[in-house]
Amino acid sequence: MKKILVVHGPNLGLLGKREPQVYGTVTLKQINQSLEKLAKIKRVKLTIKQSNHEGEIVDLIGKGKAKFEGLLINPAAYTHTSVAIRDAISASLIPAVEVHLSNIYSREEFRHKSLISPVAKGTVIGFGAKSYTLGLEALIDLLDVK
Numbered sequence: 001m002k003k004i005l006v007v008h009g010p011n012l013g014l015l016g017k018r019e020p021q022v023y024g025t026v027t028l029k030q031i032n033q034s035l036e037k038l039a040k041i042k043r044v045k046l047t048i049k050q051s052n053h054e055g056e057i058v059d060l061i062g063k064g065k066a067k068f069e070g071l072l073i074n075p076a077a078y079t080h081t082s083v084a085i086r087d088a089i090s091a092s093l094i095p096a097v098e099v100h101l102s103n104i105y106s107r108e109e110f111r112h113k114s115l116i117s118p119v120a121k122g123t124v125i126g127f128g129a130k131s132y133t134l135g136l137e138a139l140i141d142l143l144d145v146k
Contacts, residue, residue, distance in 0.1 A: 001045050002143055004136070005068040005094070006035060007057055008050035009076030015101075026129040035072075038133050042140050054082055061088040070139045071096040072132070079104070079114045090119040095142050099135035100125040 008028060016027035032048050039046045047068070051057050057078065061071065071094045078085050079100070089096050096119065103126030104111045117123050121142055124135040 001043060002069045002140070003045045003047065003067060004039070004070040004072060004139060004143075005060065005064045006032075006046055006048040006136075007060055007071065007073045007075075008048070009057065009074055009078050010052040012074060012076055013050050013052070031129050031132050034129065034133055035136055038136055042137075044140060054078055054084055057082075058084050058088045061085070061092050061094070064094055065092045068094055070094060070143050072099060072135050072139055073097070073116070073120075074099045074101070074132070075116050079116050080111055081115070083115060086115045086119055089116065095139065096120045097135045097139040097142070098123040099131045101128050101131055102126060 012028055015031070016025055028050060035046060035048065049060055051060070057075070064071065071089065073096055075082065075085055075098065079098070098114065098116045098120040104114065114123070122138055124131045124138065127134060
């Protein structure tokens with residue numbers, strides 16, 4: 001059974017309450033439940049983590065090389081600032097799919113640059129909570145091709 005690490009970045013634990021006009025009203029718990037349901041159907045095992053701390057995310061990815069075949073990540077604000085997370089993904093050689101609830105290109109200009117996209121196999125943005133399930137489906141398809 002393939003194992004996939006799911007990483008939710010900073011402030012995503014506030015989903016459902018934080019800026020619903022941007023992020024919707026779905027909670028992180030509901031997103032995780034949708035991911036688990038899809039994983040069960042697709043026969044993959046998920047390990048799901050959320051962290052507000054850059055170093056913790058770097059450690060999860062770095063240690064994940066030996067444990068996981070794929071990475072689904074919403075780096076949240078670290079998308080635009082974290083060379084460390086970008087380098088961890090690159091160094092791990094784990095195929096990664098980057099996801100975002102909102103369309104980062106229709107928001108503030110500082111959000112238009114992703115440091116993660118160049119080291120990800122693909123990016124799914126702007127479909128709200130559905131971005132996660134679309135991203136997981138794409139990642140599973142990528143892993144099945146390997």
